[in-house]
Every structure is written in C-alpha cells, then in structure tokens.
Amino acid sequence: xxxxxxxxxxxxxxxxxxxxxxxxxxxxxxxxxxxxxxxxxxxxxxxxxxxxxxxxxxxxxxxxxxxxxxxxxxxxxxxxxxxxxxxxxxxxxxxxxxxxxxxxxxxxxxxxxxxxxxxxxxxxxxxxxxxxxxxxxxxxxxxxxxxxxxxxxxxxxxxxxxxxxxxxxxxxxxxxxxxxxxxxxxxxxxxxxxxxxxxxxxxxxxxxxxxxxxxxxxxxxxxxxxxxxxxxxxxxxxxxxxxxxxxxxxxxxxxxxxxxxxxxxxxxxxxxxxxxxxxxxxxxxxxxxxxxxxxxxxxxxxxxxxxxxxxxxxxxxxxxxxxxxxxxxxxxxxxxxxxxxxxxxxxxxxxxxxxxxxxxxxxxxxxxxxxxxxxxxxxxxxxxxxxxxxxxxxxxxxxxx
Amino acid sequence: xxxxxxxxxxxxxxxxxxxxxxxxxxxxxxxxxxxxxxxxxxxxxxxxxxxxxxxxxxxxxxxxxxxxxxxxxxxxxxxxxxxxxxxxxxxxxxxxxxxxxxxxxxxxxxxxxxxxxxxxxxxxxxxxxxxxxxxxxxxxxxxxxxxxxxxxxxxxxxxxxxxxxxxxxxxxxxxxxxxxxxxxxxxxxxxxxxxxxxxxxxxxxxxxxxxxxxxxxxxxxxxxxxxxxxxxxxxxxxxxxxxxxxxxxxxxxxxxxxxxxxxxxxxxxxxxxxxxxxxxxxxxxxxxxxxxxxxxxxxxxxxxxxxxxxxxxxxxxxxxxxxxxxxxxxxxxxxxxxxxxxxxxxxxxxxxxxxxxxxxxxxxxxxxxxxxxxxxxxxxxxxxxxxxxxxxxxxxxxxxx
Numbered sequence: 001x002x003x004x005x006x007x008x009x010x011x012x013x014x015x016x017x018x019x020x021x022x023x024x025x026x027x028x029x030x031x032x033x034x035x036x037x038x039x040x041x042x043x044x045x046x047x048x049x050x051x052x053x054x055x056x057x058x059x060x061x062x063x064x065x066x067x068x069x070x071x072x073x074x075x076x077x078x079x080x081x082x083x084x085x086x087x088x089x090x091x092x093x094x095x096x097x098x099x100x101x102x103x104x105x106x107x108x109x110x111x112x113x114x115x116x117x118x119x120x121x122x123x124x125x126x127x128x129x130x131x132x133x134x135x136x137x138x139x140x141x142x143x144x145x146x147x148x149x150x151x152x153x154x155x156x157x158x159x160x161x162x163x164x165x166x167x168x169x170x171x172x173x174x175x176x177x178x179x180x181x182x183x184x185x186x187x188x189x190x191x192x193x194x195x196x197x198x199x200x201x202x203x204x205x206x207x208x209x210x211x212x213x214x215x216x217x218x219x220x221x222x223x224x225x226x227x228x229x230x231x232x233x234x235x236x237x238x239x240x241x242x243x244x245x246x247x248x249x250x251x252x253x254x255x256x257x258x259x260x261x262x263x264x265x266x267x268x269x270x271x272x273x274x275x276x277x278x279x280x281x282x283x284x285x286x287x288x289x290x291x292x293x294x295x296x297x298x299x300x301x302x303x304x305x306x307x308x309x310x311x312x313x314x315x316x317x318x319x320x321x322x323x324x325x326x327x328x329x330x331x332x333x334x335x336x337x338x339x340x341x342x343x344x345x346x347x348x349x350x351x352x353x354x355x356x357x358x359x360x361x362x363x364x365x366x367x368x369x370x371x372x373x374x375x376x377x378x379x380x381x382x383x384x385x386x387x388x389x390x391x392x393x394x395x396x397x398x399x400x401x
Numbered sequence: 402x403x404x405x406x407x408x409x410x411x412x413x414x415x416x417x418x419x420x421x422x423x424x425x426x427x428x429x430x431x432x433x434x435x436x437x438x439x440x441x442x443x444x445x446x447x448x449x450x451x452x453x454x455x456x457x458x459x460x461x462x463x464x465x466x467x468x469x470x471x472x473x474x475x476x477x478x479x480x481x482x483x484x485x486x487x488x489x490x491x492x493x494x495x496x497x498x499x500x501x502x503x504x505x506x507x508x509x510x511x512x513x514x515x516x517x518x519x520x521x522x523x524x525x526x527x528x529x530x531x532x533x534x535x536x537x538x539x540x541x542x543x544x545x546x547x548x549x550x551x552x553x554x555x556x557x558x559x560x561x562x563x564x565x566x567x568x569x570x571x572x573x574x575x576x577x578x579x580x581x582x583x584x585x586x587x588x589x590x591x592x593x594x595x596x597x598x599x600x601x602x603x604x605x606x607x608x609x610x611x612x613x614x615x616x617x618x619x620x621x622x623x624x625x626x627x628x629x630x631x632x633x634x635x636x637x638x639x640x641x642x643x644x645x646x647x648x649x650x651x652x653x654x655x656x657x658x659x660x661x662x663x664x665x666x667x668x669x670x671x672x673x674x675x676x677x678x679x680x681x682x683x684x685x686x687x688x689x690x691x692x693x694x695x696x697x698x699x700x701x702x703x704x705x706x707x708x709x710x711x712x713x714x715x716x717x718x719x720x721x722x723x724x725x726x727x728x729x730x731x732x733x734x735x736x737x738x739x740x741x742x743x744x745x746x747x748x749x750x751x752x753x754x755x756x757x758x759x760x761x762x763x764x765x766x767x768x769x770x771x772x773x774x775x776x777x778x779x780x781x782x783x784x785x786x787x788x789x790x791x792x793x794x795x796x797x798x799x800x801x802x
Contacts, residue, residue: 006633006658009567009601014516014662044466052469053461056677060454065445068453070646103504103671110670114540115415119520135669139515141542166410200410232407245471246676257407261415268536269511270504274675275647276457 013138020131021361028349035387038355040176040329041378046300047244048293055283059276067275073267075101075251076278082285083251090208091222092235094253100263103273105206105238105250108262109133109169111269112202112234112252113140115261116166123202124157124168128332128362128371130176133169133204142166144364151186154193167200173216174207174328177362177373181326184217191224195231200258206238209294211327212302221253234258239281241329242294247277301329304376304384311385316392319399320372329377335370335395342368343398352394354387414539421532422762429750436788438775439756441577441730446781447701448645449694456684460677468676474668476502476652477679483686484652491609492623493636495654501664504674506607506639506651509663510570511537512670513603513635513653516662517567518543524603525558525569529733529763529772531577534570534605543567545765552587555594568601574617575608575729578763578774582727585618592625596632601659607639610695612728613703622654635659640682642730643695648678702730705777705785712786717793720800721773730778736771738800743769753795755788 007015022038029036074080080096087094102108109132113123119141125133127146137144145157151170158165170190172182182190194201203220218226221235234254239247252262266272284290308331309324320333349355359371374391376384408416423439430437475481481497488495503509510533514524520542526534528547538545546558552571559566571591573583583591595602604621619627622636635655640648653663667673685691709732710725721734750756760772775792777785 005599006601006656009599009633010516010658010662011519014665017662017665019665020668041471044470047466047469049464049466049469053464056461057458060457063450063454065448065450068448068450068645068647069445070442070641103675106669107671115411118412119542132669132672135665139666139669141520198406198410200407232410240471244469246469248671248673248675255407257411261411261418264415264418264420264536265540267421268507268533268540269670270508270649271533272649274504274649274678276681277675277677280677 013141017135017138022131022357025346025349025355025357028346029355034349034353034355035379035383035390036355037374037376037379037384037387037391038349038357039378040375042241042245043300043304043377043380045380046297051284051287051289051293052244052280055287056276056280059279059283063279067279071272071275073263073272075099075273076275076282079278079282079285082282086285087253091218091226092253093225098253098259100252100259100266101273101278102236102250102252102266103270104240104248105204105236106132106136107266107269108236108250108252109202109204110136110140111262111265112167112200112258113137113142114265115258116200117142118164120163121166122157122161122163124154124165126151126170126175126178128177128359129169129364130171130204131361134364137169146364151182151190154190154197158197158199165197165199167202168194169202169204170220171204171207172220173205174210174325174330176207176328177330177357177359178332179323179325179328179330180332181216187217187220187223188227188229191220191229191231191233195229199232201231201233202236203233204236206241207328208237209242210297210301210329212298212305213326216327232258242297243281243284247281249273249277249281301377304381305331307381308374308376308384308388311388315389316395319392319395329375331374331376333372333374335372337399348394352390354390354394356391414542418536423532423758426747426750426756426758429747430756435750435754435756436780436784436791437756438777438780438785438788438792439750439758440779441776442779443642443646444701444705444779444781447698452685452688452690452694453645453681456688457677457681460680460684464680468680472673472676474664474673476500476674477676477683480679480683480686483683487686488654492619492627493654494626499654499657499660501653501660501667502674502679503637503651503653503667504671505641505649506605506637507533507537508667508670509637509651509653510534510603510605511541512663512666513568513601513659514538514541514543515666516659517601519565521564522567523562523564525555525566526571527552527576527579529578529760530570530765531572531605532762535765538570547765552583552591555591555598559598559600566598566600568603569595570603570605571621572605572608573621574606575611575726575731577608577729578731578758578760579733580724580726580729580731581733582617588618588621588624589628589630592621592630592632592634596630600633602632602634603637604634605637607642608729609638610643611698611702611730613699613706614727617728633659643698644682644685648682650674650678650682702778705782706732708782709775709777709785709789712789716790717796720793720796730776732775732777734773734775736773736796744799749795753791755791755795757792
C-alpha cells in the first residue's frame with residue numbers, strides 16, 4: 001500500500017496504529033439479541049440518572065459567571081476538597097493542593113506517560129493490561145516491559161535492558177482484564193522494589209471501591225505513606241465506575257514535582273476539565289447518598305459476579321478455568337484442554353450471539369492466548385447467565401466439531 | 402539546585418518548564434481595584450448564563466442512560482451534525498464523519514502535535530503566538546521555527562534546517578496576541594507554499610466569528626477546498642469565545658488519515674469529551690438564539706475595541722503605536738521612542754493598578770520586545786478606558802523619570 005501524502009506526515013506509531021479490537025466488538029454489541037460480555041461499561045441501571053439530574057439542576061440554579069468562565073488547570077477547589085475527603089476514607093492523606101482533576105483517569109495515565117517518558121524509556125506492567133494504558137505508553141514514544149504473572153520481576157527488568165525503566169503501571173485492585181487483586185505482601189514488595197530502583201509507581205485505581213465481601217488491601221499510595229517506604233507513587237482514580245462514565249472525571253495525586261509537571265502538561269492538553277461536570281460531581285461527592293449508592297453497587301456487581309461464576313461452574317467446568325473475582329467487573333477465564341488458539345471471536349460472537357474478548361486484546365504484543373475476559377458488569381443478571389450458556393454451547397460445539 | 406529523586410524521573414522539557422507568566426499575572430488580576438488588560442478571557446457578562454442553564458435543564462429532563470454511559474471518542478453524533486451546520490455558514494463543507502469533538506480547541510492543537518511530530522520535527526509559526534500552542538509543540542518534543550512578521554518565509558524555513566518541517570500553525574483571523582487578520586492573498590500564498598512543501602497547515606480559528614465591521618476572508622480550510630489547492634489543512638475551532646469557556650468544547654476537521662490519527666490519540670488521552678456539556682452545546686447550536694447572540698458579541702467587543710483605541714489615541718499617541726483590530730480580543734501595541742526594554746510588568750501592574758502582557762510572553766524564546774498585548778475583552782468598557790489611562794500615565798511617568 002502506498003501511503004497517501006497525509007499519511008506520510010504522521011508519526012510512525014500513528015501510521016501503524018490500529019483501532020482497538022474492543023471497539024470493533026462493541027459495534028457488534030448493538031445488534032438485536034446480542035449479549036455482550038465484552039465491554040467494560042458499567043451497568044446502565046446502576047448509573048444514578050435521577051440523582052445526577054437533580055444535582056445538575058441544583059448546580060445550574062446557583063451557578064454564577066465564574067463557573068462558566070475559564071477555570072484553573074488544577075480543577076475546581078471545592079471538588080479537590082471533596083476528593084480529599086473521599087481519599088481519607090481510602091486511608092490516603094492528601095490535601096487539595098496534591099490533587100489534579102483530570103478528564104477521566106485515562107487522562108491521568110496519559111499525562112504521567114507524557115511527563116515521564118523520553119523516547120524509548122520503558123514502563124513495566126502486567127502481562128495483560130487495559131489497552132488504552134498500553135496505547136498511552138506507545139503514543140508517548142515509550143516501550144512496554146512485562147512483569148511476570150504475579151507482578152514480580154521488576155528488578156530483573158531494570159537490569160536486563162539498556163532502556164531506562166522509568167515507571168511501573170499497575171491496577172492493584174481487581175485489575176482489568178484479570179480481576180486480580182494484589183495481596184498486601186505483593187503490594188509491599190512492589191513498593192520496596194520501586195523505591196530501591198528509584199522508579200515511579202503509577203497506581204491506577206478505578207475499581208477499588210467495587211469489592212464484594214471485603215475491601216482490598218490498602219492502596220500502594222496509602223501503604224507507601226503509612227509505612228514510609230519512600231517510593232514515588234502517583235495515584236489515579238476515576239468516577240466513571242462508581243458514578244457516571246460520560247462525565248469523564250478522574251483525579252491524580254502525586255508528589256509535588258510530578259503533580260506540577262502533570263499540571264503543566266494538562267495546560268497544554270485541554271487547559272482544564274469541563275466545569276459544569278466538575279460542579280455536579282462535587283455536589284454528588286458531598287451528598288449523604290454517596291456511601292449508600294456505593295454499597296448498592298457492591299451488592300449488585302457482587303450478585304452478577306456470583307451469577308456468572310455459578311453458571312460457569314454448572315455448564316463450562318470442563319471448558320473454562322477461572323478464579324472467583326473478589327471485586328471489579330471481570331472474570332478472567334482460561335480455555336481448557338487441547339483448545340484451538342485461532343478462534344475468531346468476532347465471528348464466534350456473530351454465530352453464537354455472545355461477545356467475549358480474547359486475551360490477545362490485552363497483550364501489548366497481541367499475543368494469542370487461551371484467555372478470555374468475561375464482563376458481568378454491563379448486562380442484566382439474566383443476560384449474564386444466558387450469555388455464559390451461549391458461550392459454553394459455542395465452545396462445546398467447537399470442541400466436538 | 403540538586404534535583405530531587407522525583408525530578409530526575411521527569412523528561413527534561415518538564416524539569417525545565419516554567420508556568421506561563423500569564424498565569425502569575427492573572428493571580429494579580431483578582432486584587433481589589435486592579436484593572437486587567439492581560440487576560441484573554443471573554444467578558445463574563447457576555448457568557449449567556451441563563452440560556453446555558455435553560456438548555457442544560459432541558460437536556461437533563463430528557464437525558465437517558467446512554468447520555469451518561471461511555472460515549473464515542475468522535476463525539477456525540479448529533480453535535481457533530483450541528484457543528485457541520487455551523488461550518489457550512491463558514492463556507493466549510495464537512496460531514497459529521499470529518500469532525501472530531503475535542504476538549505477545547507487546545508486539545509485539537511495538542512492532538513495534532515502529538516500525531517505529527519517525531520522528536521525534533523519542527524512546526525513553523527508567527528513570531529508571536531498563543532503560549533499554550535508553543536507548549537504543545539515543546540511537550541511533543543518538537544521544535545518551533547519562526548515565520549517572518551507577515552507570515553511569509555515558509556519555503557526558506559523548510560530548506561534552512563535538517564529538521565523535518567511537518568506543519569505550520571496559524572491563527573489567520575484576529576490572531577492572539579497580534580489581532581492580525583491575514584489578507585486573502587496571504588492566505589492563498591500560505592496554502593500554495595504548504596501544498597508545494599507537502600506540510601500540514603494547522604488552522605486555529607477561535608476568533609473568526611468575532612469580526613467588527615466585516616467578516617474576515619474565508620478560512621484556509623474553506624479556500625483550500627473551494628480552490629482545489631491540495632494542501633493538507635486541519636481546521637480547529639472553539640466554542641469558548643462565542644459561547645462558554647468553562648465547558649471546554651472545540652472541534653477538529655481534517656482529512657481522513659489525520660482525523661483518524663487524532664481520534665486514536667484522543668482515545669488514549671481522555672477517551673472522549675464530557676457528554677453533558679456536549680449535549681448542552683448541541684442544544685445551543687441548534688437554537689435560533691445563536692446568530693442573535695453572536696451578532697451581539699460582535700457589537701459589544703467592537704464597541705470595547707473602539708473605546709480602547711480611542712483612549713489610546715487620546716492619551717498615548719506619543720507612547721504606543723498600534724493598528725486598529727478588525728475583530729477578536731486584542732490590541733497589539735508597540736512602545737515608541739527610546740523605551741526602556743526592561744519593564745517588569747508585574748511590578749508595573751502592582752504600582753499602576755493595570756495589567757498588560759509583554760510581547761516576551763508570546764515569543765517562543767521569551768525575547769524581550771517593545772510590544773504589549775492589551776485585551777479589551779474581559780473588563781467592562783469603563784474599565785477598558787480607565788485601564789488605558791493608567792497604563793499611559795505609568796508609561797509617561799517612566800519616560801520622564
């Protein structure tokens with residue numbers, strides 16, 4: 001293929017970039033009768049539409065000129081205060097001056113990669129990751145190094161390459177796609193290794209509130225603080241999973257020089273995040289409804305997770321192996337036996353009317369694997385059950401074909 | 402100064418980055434009795450607060466789940482349609498599929514730099530520019546080449562350096578800070594040069610609607626289209642100056658490969674722009690009030706511009722030279738005579754209770770110059786007059802000191 005004149009102007013990484021396979025799959029999700037276990041979207045019935053509308057109307061009746069004028073890049077001062085209150089409940093000690101409001105936690109990832117990585121600097125991460133975090137590394141001209149499955153091996157990675165290892169990116173609680181929750185010991189080990197190596201820990205925590213039976217261990221940020229480990233930790237959180245995805249609101253907390261750099265990068269990126277949505281989020285974070293709402297989410301997602309794993313055990317015990325997730329939105333299942341590695345999951349979805357995402361979508365090298373990410377978050381509970389039945393039937397049909 | 406361990410992790414450009422001198426000046430702007438001609442903020446009384454609140458309440462009463470769920474990176478389909486209608490009035494022929502909704506036009510600048518520039522690639526621009534556009538080039542590891550005052554010299558720049566010249570960034574209508582409006586001939590010349598060189602024209606058009614007596618010549622994008630010049634043009638526009646800055650909404654229109662790359666970069670940057678604000682903007686763009694509102698802005702800013710230039714002629718004819726702006730928000734004034742180049746404008750502002758920004762704030766190399774940017778946009782008309790009187794008195798006092 002001869003590149004058009006426009007394409008020749010693009011950076012190589014953008015000439016070669018593919019749209020996420022997840023997006024293609026999600027287009028299929030809108031077909032009638034399709035059950036999608038593919039998306040990572042929250043359950044739409046758990047987005048508190050009425051509360052959001054009430055909060056927004058209330059904000060709009062008392063909004064003044066300055067709320068509509070350009071604002072500070074840091075974010076709304078009152079929102080940074082209410083974020084600190086939320087963080088204190090997570091045992092993180094932060095002041096409003098430590099917080100940067102971001103356009104979703106995705107922006108936090110992107111800003112940190114942008115301020116940390118010179119060309120070819122590396123970021124370590126788990127073998128399977130949220131695709132847009134991997135893209136943020138690539139678009140910042142960085143390289144991805146893979147930790148071992150248990151998130152160990154940081155020191156070896158730092159030694160093994162001439163490239164500068166600048167950071168480790170990790171979702172310690174209920175990771176995407178594996179649902180994995182790091183133990184306290186694993187968290188402390190990672191922090192100590194990072195402190196010794198002098199690299200930055202980028203802790204992404206969109207799912208930590210969504211635990212089912214018991215909360216996860218403290219965040220890396222909180223542990224580093226409480227135990228004086230001395231690692232450089234940047235903590236990212238999101239309001240997309242617990243309140244409303246479409247508002248695109250997140251927060252970054254980091255040591256002063258790192259936060260300042262991220263703030264300068266944000267000035268050149270979007271000046272600041274939309275103020276109307278910041279005001280509405282602030283009102284919601286200050287409401288006594290918040291904790292009740294989050295408890296409701298835990299119960300609802302926990303019930304859906306149990307529904308999924310129960311049906312998996314009933315109908316797919318010889319087809320798929322998995323661990324029960326303790327929170328979050330995902331079951332990470334491994335196909336058993338002499339499985340055909342070459343399933344086209346798009347075609348499989350069209351045939352069997354159920355969508356799941358292959359592990360390759362979460363591998364930085366698109367490595368084909370026997371893994372599947374099954375999300376119980378978005379569909380209603382009956383569809384979760386029916387989806388697993390269709391998946392098992394489809395896999396069984398292939399196995400006997 | 403010994404760098405802290407955190408600072409040593411940062412990219413050099415972020416270790417060295419300074420906050421914009423504009424920000425320091427704007428902190429002073431909030432002191433009581435201060436008149437600020439320094440900011441580029443719209444007049445708060447011209448932000449249609451009531452209309453925005455009505456539109457938002459209306460949106461909120463009919464908003465459904467999907468409006469609060471994750472959305473498409475491209476932006477809301479109906480908003481991209483209403484943007485195309487607006488663009489048609491600007492004689493730009495675009496379809497919704499050509500449009501990317503951005504988190505302010507600042508994001509459009511940043512995305513384009515990110516997808517075009519490998520390290521050390523260059524962007525040509527005017528000798529004085531909007532500082533955050535220059536930061537976006539630097540943070541994308543690019544270099545800035547300067548055109549001549551009349552925006553000529555592109556071909557010489559492309560030849561003179563080993564660095565690859567990838568783009569020219571230009572605000573053709575009522576530029577920040579110079580208020581300059583390119584003639585039709587200059588626009589056509591720039592397009593033809595860019596087409597010949599095969600570089601991208603990044604046209605930033607936040608001010609084009611704010612003309613006083615007659616509209617500016619057609620945009621570069623429209624001219625390139627209508628006359629088949631064959632340049633690669635990316636057009637950016639903003640809703641911050643004509644409707645509401647705090648919502649952070651803009652749009653990018655570009656040839657398919659470039660728009661697609663910007664969309665992929667946006668996926669990794671913030672996934673999409675906030676949906677509530679996109680819905681409200683869509684409602685406002687579809688309202689018959691829009692054209693009436695924009696006509697009101699033209700009249701109001703035109704009156705303020707005339708007030709400023711009239712007082713300048715009355716009290717500062719021997720101190721400052723300038724051309725009358727034909728639109729936008731700025732007067733670009735050059736100090737006359739044997740002027741002291743070393744005025745500390747921060748101190749000057751504290752003493753004389755009037756803030757103006759020196760040309761150095763808009764020079765990529767912080768070059769000290771005899772220029773001042775005087776904005777008539779934000780203060781009320783009496784404060785504009787009083788501000789110029791204070792400025793002239795302060796300058797006169799220095800001249801005779």
